[in-house]
Amino acid sequence: MNFLVTGLNHRNAPVELREQVAITAEDLPDALAALRQWPGVRECMILSTCNRVELFTACGEQPPDLHGFLAQRFPVNAQDLRAHLYQFRDAEAVRHLFRVGASLDSMVVGEPQILGQVKEAYAAARSAGVVGSELERLLQSTFSVAKRVRTDTAIGSTSVSIASIAVDLALKIFGSLAGKKVLLVGAGKMGELAARHLLAQGAGSIMVSNRTLARAERLAQMFGGQVMPFEQLLERADQADILITSTGSHEFVFRREDGVRMLRRRRGRPMCFIDIAVPRDVDPAMNRVDGVFLYDIDDLQNVAAANLADRSREAASAERMVQNEVEQFARRAHVVDAVPTLRALRGHAEALRQAELRRAGRLESFTAEQRETVEALTRGLMNKFLHAPTQALRAAAQDGDDERLLLLRQVFQLAESGEAVDGVPAPGASGGLHGAQALDTAAARETVREDSDSEGKPGQPVYAAKHTAGESVLKLQPGEHQAGAAPDKLLEAAELELPGIRGEGRS
Amino acid sequence: MELFWIRVATAMYGVASLCALPAVLWNRARFRTAALALACSAAVLQCVVFAGMAAAHHRFIPTGTHEVQAALGLLIAAAFLLIAARYRTISFGLFALPMAFLLALPSALGPDHYTFSSPLARGGWIAIHVASLLAADTALVFSLLASFLYLLQERRLKDKHAPGFFAWLPPLDTMDRIAQSTLVLGFLCMTLGLFAGSLIAQERVGATYFQDPKVVLSFAMWLIYVSILLVRQSKGLRGRQAMYVSTIAFLVVLSVWAANLFSSVHRFAAP
Numbered sequence: 001m002n003f004l005v006t007g008l009n010h011r012n013a014p015v016e017l018r019e020q021v022a023i024t025a026e027d028l029p030d031a032l033a034a035l036r037q038w039p040g041v042r043e044c045m046i047l048s049t050c051n052r053v054e055l056f057t058a059c060g061e062q063p064p065d066l067h068g069f070l071a072q073r074f075p076v077n078a079q080d081l082r083a084h085l086y087q088f089r090d091a092e093a094v095r096h097l098f099r100v101g102a103s104l105d106s107m108v109v110g111e112p113q114i115l116g117q118v119k120e121a122y123a124a125a126r127s128a129g130v131v132g133s134e135l136e137r138l139l140q141s142t143f144s145v146a147k148r149v150r151t152d153t154a155i156g157s158t159s160v161s162i163a164s165i166a167v168d169l170a171l172k173i174f175g176s177l178a179g180k181k182v183l184l185v186g187a188g189k190m191g192e193l194a195a196r197h198l199l200a201q202g203a204g205s206i207m208v209s210n211r212t213l214a215r216a217e218r219l220a221q222m223f224g225g226q227v228m229p230f231e232q233l234l235e236r237a238d239q240a241d242i243l244i245t246s247t248g249s250h251e252f253v254f255r256r257e258d259g260v261r262m263l264r265r266r267r268g269r270p271m272c273f274i275d276i277a278v279p280r281d282v283d284p285a286m287n288r289v290d291g292v293f294l295y296d297i298d299d300l301q302n303v304a305a306a307n308l309a310d311r312s313r314e315a316a317s318a319e320r321m322v323q324n325e326v327e328q329f330a331r332r333a334h335v336v337d338a339v340p341t342l343r344a345l346r347g348h349a350e351a352l353r354q355a356e357l358r359r360a361g362r363l364e365s366f367t368a369e370q371r372e373t374v375e376a377l378t379r380g381l382m383n384k385f386l387h388a389p390t391q392a393l394r395a396a397a398q399d400g401d402d403e404r405l406l407l408l409r410q411v412f413q414l415a416e417s418g419e420a421v422d423g424v425p426a427p428g429a430s431g432g433l434h435g436a437q438a439l440d441t442a443a444a445r446e447t448v449r450e451d452s453d454s455e456g457k458p459g460q461p462v463y464a465a466k467h468t469a470g471e472s473v474l475k476l477q478p479g480e481h482q483a484g485a486a487p488d489k490l491l492e493a494a495e496l497e498l499p500g501i502r503g504e505g506r507s
Numbered sequence: 508m509e510l511f512w513i514r515v516a517t518a519m520y521g522v523a524s525l526c527a528l529p530a531v532l533w534n535r536a537r538f539r540t541a542a543l544a545l546a547c548s549a550a551v552l553q554c555v556v557f558a559g560m561a562a563a564h565h566r567f568i569p570t571g572t573h574e575v576q577a578a579l580g581l582l583i584a585a586a587f588l589l590i591a592a593r594y595r596t597i598s599f600g601l602f603a604l605p606m607a608f609l610l611a612l613p614s615a616l617g618p619d620h621y622t623f624s625s626p627l628a629r630g631g632w633i634a635i636h637v638a639s640l641l642a643a644d645t646a647l648v649f650s651l652l653a654s655f656l657y658l659l660q661e662r663r664l665k666d667k668h669a670p671g672f673f674a675w676l677p678p679l680d681t682m683d684r685i686a687q688s689t690l691v692l693g694f695l696c697m698t699l700g701l702f703a704g705s706l707i708a709q710e711r712v713g714a715t716y717f718q719d720p721k722v723v724l725s726f727a728m729w730l731i732y733v734s735i736l737l738v739r740q741s742k743g744l745r746g747r748q749a750m751y752v753s754t755i756a757f758l759v760v761l762s763v764w765a766a767n768l769f770s771s772v773h774r775f776a777a778p
Contacts (some may be wrong), residue, residue: 090696151536172664268743270679287665290746299667304673 001333002092003138006066006085007047007054010107013084021074021081023048025124032128033072040064043132045125045139047100049117051107056097058134063089086199094138095326101146103156104318110155110311115146145325152321155314158307161203162190162300163197165307166274170198170242171295177202180241183222185233185253187215188246190276197222209233209239211247238262245281256285257433259292266291276300331398338405342390344414349382411445475489510618512556513577517615520584520608527600531675542600543591546607550584553577553611568635571683573614575641580610582645590649591687596677598712599685604654632703639700640725644760646693651753653686658750683745686753690739694732701729721763728759 008018023031023046035044035055043058055066067085071078088096099105103114122139125131131139150156159165174180182203184195187202187210195206204227210216213227220227228236233253237243238261247253254273262271273294275282280296287294307322357363357378363371396404408414523545530538557578561567569575587603590596660676676682704725708716716722735752738744744752 157534169664171678172660173679175680196756266743268745270745290661290748293664295667302667 001090001094001134001330001337002059002061002063003090003134004057004059004063004066005054005088005090005093005096006070007052007080008084008086009052009054009105012086017076017080017084018051018053020076021053022050022071023053027329028124029128031073032125033129034126035069036130038064038066039067043135044130045121045135047118047121048304052100052105054100056093056135056138058132058138091326091330094141094329095322097138097142098145098322098325098329099319101142102149102318102322103146104149104315104322108160109315110160112150112156115143115150118142118146137336141325141329145322148255148325149321153314153318155311155318160304160307160309160311162276162297162304163194165300165303166194166244166295167197167201169274169293169303170272172199173270174241177201177203177242181239182206183228183237183240183243184208184219184225185237185243185245185281186210186247186249186277187212187219188276189216191244191246191274192219194274194276195223198242198244203242226255234258238265238271240270240271241269242274244274244276246277247281249277249281250279252283253281254286255283256289259283259286259289263289274300330400334397334400335394338393341405341409341414342393345389345393345412346386348412348414349386353378353382509556509560510615512552513611516549516552516556516614517608517611519545519552520580520604520611523549523600524604524608524703527597527604531581531598531601534675539597542597542604543588545589546600546604549611550581550588553581553584557581567631568637571618573618575637576610577614577621578605579641579644579731581606582641583610583648584646586649586689594677594681594685596681598675598677599652600650600658603649606648636700636703636707639696639703641692643697643700643774646689646696647756647760650686650689650693651750651757652691653682654750654753657686658746661746683726686749690732690736691752694736697729697732701725724759724763728756728763731756731759 008021010087028046028048028179031046032044032425034039035046035057040059040062041057041064042060045056047054047056055069057064057066066087067078067082070076070085071081074081087093096105097118101118103112106114118139121457122131125135140493148424157170170177170180180198180203182195182198182205184191184206187208199206206220206223207228208216208220208223208225209228209230210219211230213229216227216230219225237254239259243254245253259271263269266486270293273282273286273292275296278297282294282296284294286292357374363374366374389412393405393408395401396408523542525540526538526545528538529535530542531778557569564570569578583603584607587599587607590599656676657679659673659684660679663676664672664679704722705717715771717726735744735756738752739749
């Protein structure tokens, strides 16, 4: 698992810098291709939103210089850029992407857009052909973690913006906004935003009333609505189900008596007043009228604060969830990393077995049945011999114990790439030699080497497997090859006589 | 064997009631699915058992108090499922499912001691009479429930510092529509039921039947129903006022049931 993430976001970089390194959808394929060509990058993805620009890469042991990539590609001061960039490696990189996808790193925690943006970035990287198996696994895990966080916590279930809270309250009253009429009184920015949200949620139509008729007409045109003359406001306001008021009036525009009259004309059908004006436009006593629901700016802000607090609580449990998922991902990645080693070990042993069988010339005079018996016997021995080291490799991989893995690789002289050190390849290992060719070039021989450096104590052997034709020092005693026996025990075993096979018996 | 399946259905209502708690209060999707599936299965099972019993005993109506209660429980469960399907809310399950469970429970504990035995039980009109009136009662229960929840939600939305405990309440408009539609449906069922009952009574007992306290109360309930509908239509009765009127109507329904004890000509069971 070698991942590297570099980037900057709304927390640590000003918008002036973010906009300089932002990558548009049109430029993305080109940027992805350039990043893939950058030294040390095996796979990559670029996430560029209004709040962040991040490069996700899968790389080798030697991390690529992604700072250099950004500095070269964008006309920004390298020092400035470096001061604002962050970088995460391996498990921390995984954790970062999981947090981003789950909206824990967003400006508004729990907002749902970021997951869609990650998916778009992933789709673009796939289209550009720069996503391989490592990033694929990471991205798929990111999506499933984000989904889990969203379904198992209430992180995104509440609104935190004034406009969306207004929509939520209206929905609590009307169930659906379909066909509902919105009246926008005044031409304040926030009122406009709330009206826009209501329309986006399916509100049927909008009417605009303003003291300045021209502004009302401009807004009505923008929303595709109608103008209600301000002078007729009190007579016609009962036509609306939702009223958003944001005038600059210093007196109440709507009083309690107006509410009573309007409700009577509406035969009790509820009305919702969203008063975001300061000073307020609607008499607070209006809320006492049956069927009228009044929310002023303080009410909306209190709801927002309570919802934010809820989100923070949920974010804490989401962080724990993400941490668990990172650990699981790391375990899975370690197991995947160990697969070439396991294959190499088996391939190596099989190659040795075949070599020894070929060297036993008398086999040719055996009957088919005898040859089958010998075949089964040697394979059985090999499997039993390999059982313990295989288990040890798996356990080390699952525990993420790199030191143990390295030791096991050294013990069996296996390269990390899935190839025996001396050239005996694992089946399926790329770039290695296969079958007889491998054996011709690297003949099988195993020796036990006494490690004289080991505090000078004899009897504490460090084993190295060397494979050269014609020599086989290691011999096993019957019973020493049982499943569960440790590899060093097996390697210490004495000679094992294999009936019918000439030469030294080997597993 | 019937008793066994009735017990199974009752147990399912019980488990569905428990599932409804986390499903409604904490919006847990799995419990929601479980509550709906269990309630649906229990209702279907009850229907099958009732059909089997009707076929075996050659009658179309429940003939004992336990059976009537179980039938009412079935109708309440069915109404809950219809509302869940139509209005996408299972909030009523908090009340409807325990009601269905409690109403089914007596029949699960054992058969009725006293049963109504009359050739009338095999008639089609009596089946219409009983089924329609039970459906009307069910509709009124839901109308009352919707009015009550409307009131709660209205208070919650007006009180800016209300605790989040009632966040599960459905939107006001949804409850208003449920209250209105169940009221209309109940009125139609009650009219049909009383009409069928009057036909049978006229033919079998004569005019004296209409002096029986239970029968008088039934007609009073019908009149209240008519007045509620008229007032709702003309004044747009909602919230607290609708709740008061629905409560009055519900009390009349309860008194109609209670009048069973004082009735000489219209009763389910002999003491």
